[in-house]
Amino acid sequence: MSKDAPIVYVLDDDYRVRESLTSLLSSVGFRVESFASAAEYLKFKKPDSPACLILDLQLPGMSGLDLQREIAGGDAPAIVFVTGHGDVPSSVRAMKAGAIEFLLKPFDDQELLRAIDAAIVQDREARLKRAEMAELQRRYALLTPREREVLPFVVAGLLNKQTAAELGNSEITIQVHRGQIMRKMAASSLADLVKMAGKLGIS
């Protein structure tokens, strides 16, 4: 399978649910990894591919909602919750924390497959965004401290002369810094650089 082949993680303490979902999802071509507890899932070394996590709300040890909170923010896959007896507060919490879908058992298989597709699309986008961000940060790390000082003035649209006056440098020095910044950030134009600075939170 190619590196970009999506992977579905199934986390449910009931072996019948794990078995059946593994069979169903592999029959439609997904790669499936199943786990009986949050600890097992956390221990698993996850490959670098788009993914979706089918998560049972009630688990022994760490609950589904706890796991969602635990892995939030990092490179956690999009989550589809399934539960035997879902209550409104839990579903609200899960959805607010970014879950794709909250399905009640016994769930409709088509509904589950739709939710998984949506989750993988979202995860793929999120991964692209994260990769892009990591690349920008890598480029930004190449800048010298002085160049990082100059960058906000450049993206604010100040002329070299104005920037030189602000920082007490000669115009020619600023021009050199500016050239270095454009090269290191691999910016094709000033507009491009402004966009990158925006993503990095520099203004």
Added chain:
Amino acid sequence: MGKHSRLKYYGLAVIACAVAVALGGPVEAQSSCLLLAIMASSLFGGTGPGLLAVGLSTIAFNFLVLPSPLSLSSPSSHYLRFGVFVIAALATSQLVETKKRIEESRRRIEEALSSTQARLSRATQIATVAELAASIAHEVSQPLSAVVANGRACIQWLSAEPADLANAKVAAERIIRDGKAAGEVVQHMRALFKKTALERVALNVNEVIEEVLSLIHSEAVTKQIAVETDLEKRLPSTLGDRVQLQQVIFNLLLNGIEAMGAVADRPKKLIIRSKMQNSDTILVEVQDYGAGVADSDKVFEAFYTTKEKGMGMGLSICRSIVEAHGGHLGISPSQDPGTQGPGTTFFFTLPLGTMNPNE
């Protein structure tokens, strides 16, 4: 109280005073007899008759007890004796009447309590049923989810090019297995709710335990409790009411689960054991590692509860069921060197194959 019966009590006061006057002279205890008449009138008649008796006694006291009836020329000691008698008479009538009122209100409270008790025991049943329903819903939906997913998988494997018969067969076998499991849960549930006259049938206690465990599994998972079983394999069968014994075991397990709700510093473990206590008695133990029980005698009393939302009916019902089976329900602190923490063990015994002769 009707007007007629009220008048009767006033009459009673008059008669009591008359009797006191008649008897007082010969026995030389006029004052005491008058006080007794007041007591009787207050006790049976209440305020009005009581005061009438006080009035009549006072007059009688004046004419019969004092050496000469009160007049302007009487010595002051007569006035003092008269005053003391009046006060004693009033105090007697008040005291007796207060006692009567307290007794009446206590009787009313007891009546109210017993009707509340009846309503509560019904409410407890309903609450248990609601908890049970949530647990059962989960027990049924787990295998049903698996059935649906396996069914779809089976179709997918069959419609692949070429068809994957091996995987399709596995999926179909699982459908049968899980469908049966769901059916069993429904059967157990039906047995639990069946409302029939008490029956005594030969049953295997281990089977009863397994049936209840299948219903309580999700409650334990939700509360993150590991349920362990240690069942004596060669347990002889006993006579009993399956539904009632299920209720007892269900209650004990649920109590154990709830007792460990607040436990955070040690593993939450619930152990159910069955074994032979001696050659003619089966022993079932439910051991938890929860908060423990402070007063092990009180837990079996109706309305005694340590739970915030509990009603204190569960264990008292359990005890009466076990005793109706000729057994005994008891409690002891858990003892397990491997686990710190107090915890509780509930146990009950069932005699082998004999019925309680009183039943």
